[in-house]
Amino acid sequence: MSRPNVVVTVLDTVRGRDTVPASSSPMSTLGDIAASGTEFTSAFSAAPWTLPSHASLFTGTYPSQHGAHGDHTYLDDSLRTLPEAFRDDGYETVGVSNNTWITEEFGFHRGFDTLRKGWQYFQSDTDLGTVTRAEHPMSKLRAASDRLFDGNPLVNAANLVYDEMADGDGADRATSWVESWLDDRDAESPFFLFLNYVDPHVEYRPPREYAEQYLPPDVTYDEAMTLRQDPRAYDVGEYRLNDREFEILHALYRGALAYADDHLARVRDALVSAGEWEDTILVVLSDHGENVGDHGFFGHQYNLYDSLLHVPMVFHGGPFHEGRRDGLVQTLDAAPTLLDAAGVEAPEFRRQMHARSLHPDADSDPRDAVFAEYVAPQPSPDRLAARFDEIPDRVRTFDRSLRSVRTDDEKYVQASDGSEWFYRVGRDPDEAWNRASSNEERTELLSDRLDQWLDSFDREEKSGEVSMSDSTRDRLSDLGYL
Template sequence: MAGKPNVVLLVTDTTRRDDASDSAVAPTLAELAEAGTRATRAFSTAPWTLPAHASMLTGSYPSKHGAYTGHERLDESLPTLPALLGDAGYETVCVSNNTWLSSASGFDRGFDEFRQMWQLLQSDTSLGEIVQVTEGSRVDAVARELFEGSPLVNGVNALYQSLVRNRDRNDDGAARSTRWIENWLEGRSGDQPFFLLANYIEPHLEYRPPRRLAEEHLPADVTYDEAMAVPQEPWEYLAGNVTLSDRELRALRGLYRAEIAAVDEQIAAIREALREAGEWEDTVFVVTADHGENVGDHGLMDHQYCLYDTLVHVPLVVHGGAFTGYGDLTELVSLVDLAPTLLDAAGVRADDARATFQGRSFHPATHARSREFVVSEYMAPQPSMAALEHHVGDLPAHVEKHDRSLRAIRTRSHAFVRGSDGSRSLYDLRSDPGETTDVAASNPRTAADLGETLDEWLDSFEHANVDDAVTIDGRRKAQLERLGYLQ
């Protein structure tokens, strides 16, 4: 590559590594991995969108950047990847389909263009989502929100939600996002390199893949109509109010895999758009996920209340520049490593900012030492027990146990998880990759050693001061509830 390369970071929301690594599900991703670099042991810092994206952009763990439950905002205390690339002469653009990745959550910092695809006209007022998710008092809610900010902008966004976004219930913004990116690439002029971050949310509940893809990925004994009739109510399932058979869970897994396949088609379309714009050969192209998903795994649904590999082991493929033809990267990698790695790919030093990073570059030219461990953090239950009880009724004891924070430390051989309630779990990943058997009692020395390592790590940096809670107003609560984040 001559000069500074473009950097494209595609985040396929809620995508677990095992399904995304199946070439029958994600053939484009498999092609990129074959031609580029595939990190086979890549892990998220958190099991949900807000803290995971904050880690990608700041190179720091949730304990340091402070964007998590109770303080749902990325503050300005740490430098961000888009701001650093912007200072180095990059045009910076974000295309988001997840309301956590929004200007209201502080993620627009450093971006020249920040597109919230649930809106036609960009605005901090999120009335368009109110039209979709508010029941019963919808007219009153719309009336209240219409006159916040610009009534004209709000009205246009409400019509856009009703007439355009709601027309195709099998698309959560993927096709519109890709079209916007295609048009943006076609309309660019000049030689300025760019950084593009795009979030595709299709694999997130509720699963509504196109019928053609669903029928391709459903089990042979399940029809499309049967699969779409299976309840997709994670909190009712958790509480035991909804019981799903093995066949129904397999049906949901098929729908989920079809959603990943749908995003894979968008990845192919963006690759083609870069080729048509003459930018592909000058682009470092990254595909990853913010976290995974439980589809009945460990008795759980959605992506909360645990730090199993089903939630934190994520796909990570890089193509372009020094990553082309590199093959499999089998060392431990964390999402905090993306920021320094992509700065290296762009040839940007940013020494002061790098001093704040907890990540280390895995760029092939750095020859950095391998990680001994990665950490994942779940700083508070989301939804809270109170929110769950409000929505599903009295909670059984097996649900109340999730009222805790969790931290996990993972080596190549073991995963150790510690809860704020004093719980400790240890899994031997060599003999039990599915993390089904807790061996902490039979391996006390290993559990103690990993606990000590976790404590040393926690003592090695200054933690974020997030005593000031972030207030989420009614309209954002409605948006988030649509995604299953009960408030």
């Protein structure tokens, strides 16, 4: 294959617990792709939430290196990005994002010829999501009057009609756009296509036919959809969910996985119809996982459990047909792997990376450990207190950074407040028993390993939140981030 196309598909918030191995998950298309490609069953993200994990994927670096995290919510231009590397090598670069973090507002536009917001028809800085999310006609009218003249009123009106008529289904709009783009494309150059599907991110609201496959037999779809899904309110104890309710939420989550999988099938079919499938390197992965009641959490903040870090990752096309690989890898390893698969040199980009190529012919040493960081809480306890007035002392302890090192059998997590956790994950995969106090020698050895890793690269000391529009803030609040 000469100069293959490259498609990077991020299925947001898909945890490995439900999808690895792919053959046993609710995602049959992912299973089919894995069966004829290469599935990495021990893939781990470098961060537990969208902004830093995508920045690691785009730059091949860890959060402390690229500096995009809860205290600095922007990927600045100090590092090269994967789209830049492919664009500079003559590729047409196109991105379609359904997650508000992955836009130009937060620095993810660099290198893309086109970066499309899946929730807009005409691409605009004015986001009318607050209008379409309003439940009552008067609320919609007030929101529309606030936003309509922010920028170009005609563009805003068209986007508003588009969002209303399309029933808010960003996944369908994104896939339909990709299908049309592939069908109309006549360029001779290869393309780099990035896709982010926000399903199954909170709120889990899959279409009825997907949810009903997984709901308990005595629970109707309408009943399930009345469950409150507000991770930050759950964190501070404003409401509770019992085991039965989490069982229902998990069923909705699995329905959302199946729905996202059908969009993956449509993308594959579109590549086949366009005659591009045989000439395409495809990677399907997630940016992070999810706690659906795991460890007392709902969502994906404030911890580094494997439920947030272990994710699916499958490569297909070109050299990726050797089947399952069980060794430890990181999602940021996708960057050098794709460069090698496409024959892109990008020497400056390669020099910055702290990643290892997974290409079958690469001479990279296999990993004996993977690392992750939660540099700053998002949102901070102070933000939570501002929203909820009072927050429990437990939530105040979240005001800290976390770093972890994980081998096949052991895992160590260290907090900036001095707390530490040691798990024998080979025997305790649910990380239920913190053995730090009874395993001081192993804990100290892994703590030293974590220090050595941190000393192996220059770290960016950045703070300050990017100024974001009110509509972006509202959309991120809907996703449970603010």
